Amino acid sequence: MNNNDPKGIPQTTPRMSATFTRDVNSDIRRAAATGIYDIRGGGAKRKLPSFDDLLFMGASISRYPLEGYREKCETSVTIGGLHAENPIELDIPITIAGMSFGALSGPAKEALGRGASAAGTSTTTGDGGMTPEERTHSTKLVYQYLPSRYGMNPNDLRKADAIEIVVGQGAKPGGGGMLLGQKISDRVAAMRNLPKGIDQRSACRHPDWTGPDDLEIKILELREITGWKVPIYVKVAGARPYYDTTLAVKAGADAVVLDGMQGGTAATQDVFIEHVGQPTLAIVRPAVQALQDLGMHRKVQLILSGGIRSGADVAKAMALGADAVAIGTAALIALGDNDPKWEAEYNALGTTAGAYDDWHEGKDPAGITTQDPELMARFDPVEGGRRLRNYLKVMTLEAQTIARACGKNHLHNLEPEDLVALTMEAAAMAQVPLAGTNWYPGKPGTTY
Amino acid sequence: MQTIDLSKVGLRETNKMLQAQSAETNQTSWEIVNPRGSHAIACGLNAPIEVTIKGSTGYYCAGMNQQATVNIHGSAGPGTGENIMSGKIVIEGDASQYLGATGQGGLIVVKGNASSRCGISMKGVNIVVQGSIGHMSAFMGQSGNLVVCGDAGDALGDSCYEARFFVRGKVKSLGADCIKKEMREEHITFLRGLLDEAGIDADPSEFTRYGSARKLYNFHVDNAGAY
Numbered sequence A: 001m002n003n004n005d006p007k008g009i010p011q012t013t014p015r016m017s018a019t020f021t022r023d024v025n026s027d028i029r030r031a032a033a034t035g036i037y038d039i040r041g042g043g044a045k046r047k048l049p050s051f052d053d054l055l056f057m058g059a060s061i062s063r064y065p066l067e068g069y070r071e072k073c074e075t076s077v078t079i080g081g082l083h084a085e086n087p088i089e090l091d092i093p094i095t096i097a098g099m100s101f102g103a104l105s106g107p108a109k110e111a112l113g114r115g116a117s118a119a120g121t122s123t124t125t126g127d128g129g130m131t132p133e134e135r136t137h138s139t140k141l142v143y144q145y146l147p148s149r150y151g152m153n154p155n156d157l158r159k160a161d162a163i164e165i166v167v168g169q170g171a172k173p174g175g176g177g178m179l180l181g182q183k184i185s186d187r188v189a190a191m192r193n194l195p196k197g198i199d200q201r202s203a204c205r206h207p208d209w210t211g212p213d214d215l216e217i218k219i220l221e222l223r224e225i226t227g228w229k230v231p232i233y234v235k236v237a238g239a240r241p242y243y244d245t246t247l248a249v250k251a252g253a254d255a256v257v258l259d260g261m262q263g264g265t266a267a268t269q270d271v272f273i274e275h276v277g278q279p280t281l282a283i284v285r286p287a288v289q290a291l292q293d294l295g296m297h298r299k300v301q302l303i304l305s306g307g308i309r310s311g312a313d314v315a316k317a318m319a320l321g322a323d324a325v326a327i328g329t330a331a332l333i334a335l336g337d338n339d340p341k342w343e344a345e346y347n348a349l350g351t352t353a354g355a356y357d358d359w360h361e362g363k364d365p366a367g368i369t370t371q372d373p374e375l376m377a378r379f380d381p382v383e384g385g386r387r388l389r390n391y392l393k394v395m396t397l398e399a400q401t402i403a404r405a406c407g408k409n410h411l412h413n414l415e416p417e418d419l420v421a422l423t424m425e426a427a428a429m430a431q432v433p434l435a436g437t438n439w440y441p442g443k444p445g446t447t448y
Numbered sequence B: 001m002q003t004i005d006l007s008k009v010g011l012r013e014t015n016k017m018l019q020a021q022s023a024e025t026n027q028t029s030w031e032i033v034n035p036r037g038s039h040a041i042a043c044g045l046n047a048p049i050e051v052t053i054k055g056s057t058g059y060y061c062a063g064m065n066q067q068a069t070v071n072i073h074g075s076a077g078p079g080t081g082e083n084i085m086s087g088k089i090v091i092e093g094d095a096s097q098y099l100g101a102t103g104q105g106g107l108i109v110v111k112g113n114a115s116s117r118c119g120i121s122m123k124g125v126n127i128v129v130q131g132s133i134g135h136m137s138a139f140m141g142q143s144g145n146l147v148v149c150g151d152a153g154d155a156l157g158d159s160c161y162e163a164r165f166f167v168r169g170k171v172k173s174l175g176a177d178c179i180k181k182e183m184r185e186e187h188i189t190f191l192r193g194l195l196d197e198a199g200i201d202a203d204p205s206e207f208t209r210y211g212s213a214r215k216l217y218n219f220h221v222d223n224a225g226a227y
């Protein structure tokens, strides 16, 4: 580097290690200073094979498109008709994923309800029970049944339009909930029956059942308590999708919610988020295969989540066989999370808009992932609901645009044959041909 | 007294009849015969009725109970009285694992023994066991009281919050962050009341109290080994 070296020997440029990157080194320094693993919100941030590695082929001489403004492309979906008297009817196949009151503020939950209801879809409670805000503002509300059972009670259970038994979450397959002291306000503490201000780590296994045989009996009990009226979903992480889907269906689930490793969380160890689970792209086909092998595809609905951002993602998920998708992180961004308008405050927290993920600390400048009354007051649930509705509408229009281009009059008619893959990995995971070829790794009839 | 033969009427119809009772019902006394270990019997009740089950029951009997009194004249399967809100469950025989899991209120009385994970994640229920209980009982117990007239197995009260445990016999081992506590006058008075309510004849002063040391409430690196 030093051009004035007296001996005239050229200096090499300083070279960063590909192994010990700046990020890695900062992780090591943080660990050395604190003695505890890093906890954060959000999903896997590393680059993963994803829906971006798939493309639709669109229309051609042999496949003609639908006329954009004249020919209808339906988007409705019915979830849970197999065993439930009152299945859930949604106008669009994009649902709002379970996010706990506690992780999110009351007004944020209200906004999710307003936006989803205006767009004709459902919202989901989370690890902390049902709040009046979300029950009032959600026309269709799915009630989560989690290992912690915080706030669980039969009255709320009977107010739900569906029940979702949570076995796992894509961000942390095998991990329990976390809510740190800063967010255990009086209201959150009372709902969860916990002392105020403690660091709450909730269980990862259900307290009164283990394994698929027990799950079947648990589903029976929940149906008996709710009179067989509402659908029962089972949510699993994208760990072993073929077997988990098979076992959930055998246990009597009406729908399977499958969450890949890009899926967000309110608070989990970074090591868990980045190193456990499978990418969303990789888990769809095995789950669909399981449903097909049981003769249950389209009878038991598959709801896919984990990094869904756009109508293109929705269309790709559905082309691979999902019946609907769920969104978490994207919905929070639509509400205003990580908005550059708070950049100065993100900077003060040592981060930048778009990278802010310390949702567990309760200091969210956007007032969404917090229980701090002052920060919460910055967030307007009516405006937030309107933004979410707009976003859901745009995603739906985008998915319809793609479906029409593929000649489909319902999003459900999209199929793997509409897709090609850009990479070998994506071709193998999605079981669609590598672009420009008629081949994908593991294609039947080939030996490679 | 209404008598239901479960083997003839079936689970759905039986539960439907019991769940349909309101606070003003005059059919307050019910008997279920031939339970034959069926699951989810008399779950989700919400009326001040008394249901007596003549025989042993499977999983989740009287699950999420509100107001009702459910008597089991036999032994009870896993998860009996799970998430009980109020009312009372009396088991004449033994109880399997996860008795009263996540229970939020009400009272569960076991005349025999209770298996492992008794009172797991309890959130306000009172459980009184005349015999002994198995390992990992009251794991992550949040509130409520677990009373054991016999002995407790390994890891009692592991990672508990504010739940209290009263054991007359031996405790094989205490779980993480669970410690022995002083039995003050107020505790003896409270325990006497609870034993009376449960109809169990025992001297409250013979019991030892256990509960949370509250060391794991907020993370400290020196306690990392306990996690």
Ligand SMILES: Cc1cc2nc3c(=O)[nH]c(=O)nc-3n(C[C@H](O)[C@H](O)[C@H](O)COP(=O)(O)O)c2cc1C
Pocket: A041, A042, A043, A097, A098, A099, A100, A103, A104, A125, A126, A127, A128, A144, A166, A168, A169, A170, A235, A259, A262, A263, A264, A265, A266, A305, A306, A307, A308, A326, A327, A328, A329, A330, A359, A369
């Ligand atoms: C703030 C936040 C809180 C969450 N809370 C829960 C929860 O309580 N229960 C649950 O099953 N999943 C929870 N999740 C996961 C979501 O239900 C969903 O699986 C995930 O967000 C989907 O991935 P996406 O965020 O990429 O859309 C949460 C996610 C976020 C972002």
